Amino acid sequence: MNENKPTDPYSITDVSQIFSPGLLIFRDLLEQNLSAMIEMAGGPDRLCPHCKTHKTREIIRMEKELGILSHKCATIAEAEMLASEEIPDILLAYQLVGPNLNRMAELIRKYPQSRFTSLVDHPQAATQLAQVMESNGSEMGVLIDLNPGMDRTGIDLGADALELMELVMTLKGLRLEGLHWYDGQNRQPDLQERRIAVNSGWDQFIRFRDQVLLSGIPIQRIVTAGSGSFPILAEKGEPGLQLSPGTTVLFDSELAEIFPELPFQPAMAILTRVVSNNRPHQVTLDVGHKSCAADQPAGDRLRFPRFPLAKEIGQTEEHLILMDPGVDDLNLGDHLIAIPRHACPTMAVHKFAHVIAEGERVDQWEIAARDRQLTC
Numbered sequence: 388m389n390e391n392k393p394t395d396p397y398s399i400t401d402v403s404q405i406f407s408p409g410l411l412i413f414r415d416l417l418e419q420n421l422s423a424m425i426e427m428a429g430g431p432d433r434l435c436p437h438c439k440t441h442k443t444r445e446i447i448r449m450e451k452e453l454g455i456l457s458h459k460c461a462t463i464a465e466a467e468m469l470a471s472e473e474i475p476d477i478l479l480a481y482q483l484v485g486p487n488l489n490r491m492a493e494l495i496r497k498y499p500q501s502r503f504t505s506l507v508d509h510p511q512a513a514t515q516l517a518q519v520m521e522s523n524g525s526e527m528g529v530l531i532d533l534n535p536g537m538d539r540t541g542i543d544l545g546a547d548a549l550e551l552m553e554l555v556m557t558l559k560g561l562r563l564e565g566l567h568w569y570d571g572q573n574r575q576p577d578l579q580e581r582r583i584a585v586n587s588g589w590d591q592f593i594r595f596r597d598q599v600l601l602s603g604i605p606i607q608r609i610v611t612a613g614s615g616s617f618p619i620l621a622e623k624g625e626p627g628l629q630l631s632p633g634t635t636v637l638f639d640s641e642l643a644e645i646f647p648e649l650p651f652q653p654a655m656a657i658l659t660r661v662v663s664n665n666r667p668h669q670v671t672l673d674v675g676h677k678s679c680a681a682d683q684p685a686g687d688r689l690r691f692p693r694f695p696l697a698k699e700i701g702q703t704e705e706h707l708i709l710m711d712p713g714v715d716d717l718n719l720g721d722h723l724i725a726i727p728r729h730a731c732p733t734m735a736v737h738k739f740a741h742v743i744a745e746g747e748r749v750d751q752w753e754i755a756a757r758d759r760q761l762t763c
């Protein structure tokens with residue numbers, strides 16, 4: 388055997404037990420991504436990875452074994468999955484409203500071994516959360532969600548944000564922990580450009596943080612960063628800082644292309660098969676937009692390592708038409724590996740993933756929190 392021969396990380400010895408379209412997780416690549424995240428962050432305690440990317444218990448357990456004990460999530464089902472895995476520190480990166488307030492209170496009651504924190508960006512939300520916590524005899528941690536210029540959620544830096552912090556300090560049922568700064572708008576492919584944008588936002592954030600400290604409000608915790616700002620904010624040394632990338636865990640072909648400097652590799656993919664091949668240079672595969680993320684523009688939802696220049700010329704619910712001169716060699720039933728442009732929504736449309744290690748199918752993991760429906 389030629390020891391120097393490059394091995395294909397996506398090759399699978401026997402695909403006969405894998406129905407298509409089938410979600411795949413390449414465990415070796417996942418392990419490498421987790422180690423690279425810990426190294427980039429400067430230690431597992433500086434990470435609070437977002438579990439919305441994978442929604443999977445087994446990955447939470449792998450992270451826990453590596454010493455990652457803080458996790459971010461976006462839904463109450465994800466929070467419940469984390470709590471049932473005995474994660475000590477759970478940050479619901481979402482402001483609670485409506486019946487979700489009581490659902491959260493129930494979760495806190497059911498899992499006393501976990502400490503729960505959520506985001507707040509408005510006095511009304513803070514007051515309502517405090518009322519529900521107090522009436523349930525519970526307490527919830529709060530991070531003030533600041534708007535880093537993404538204009539999605541978050542209160543603008545300034546006097547109103549400071550007032551909100553003062554209010555939270557006075558409310559029974561809430562425990563003010565610190566600040567949340569998710570600058571997900573920073574996706575500039577040019578690293579230098581991204582660095583300038585991330586640092587300029589961070590300078591403003593630090594000026595506000597200093598103002599808060601001067602006014603006598605303690606800040607124990609700052610949770611920040613998505614995949615794009617992760618390498619830049621990982622260089623910061625503020626006390627209590629935690630970095631919260633999510634996509635880096637499984638990674639995808641979009642981030643591999645726009646952030647080429649990141650040391651992660653796509654660790655999830657879809658196994659798809661040729662279901663029709665009657666036209667030259669064209670095959671139809673069983674990977675429609677019901678089995679991969681469809682938030683990317685049509686024609687740009689998947690990458691095929693075997694045919695890197697292939698064009699997606701049409702996609703319907705259960706079919707993809709792929710065009711490339713190389714596909715003429717494919718027969719009906721042949722399989723291809725497709726790497727989604729966006730990992731997170733792809734995970735959410737599959738019920739389970741086949742786990743591949745060293746080219747063998749070794750396990751099956753449920754995407755446990757995919758449908759928001761875990762019950763308390």
Ligand SMILES: Cc1ncc(COP(=O)(O)O)c(C=O)c1O
Nearest residue numbers: 437480569613614631632633634
């Ligand atoms: C609040 C919050 N934090 C962290 C992340 C993780 O960012 P990324 O997916 O770029 O790793 C997201 C992603 O949507 C997010 O919304």
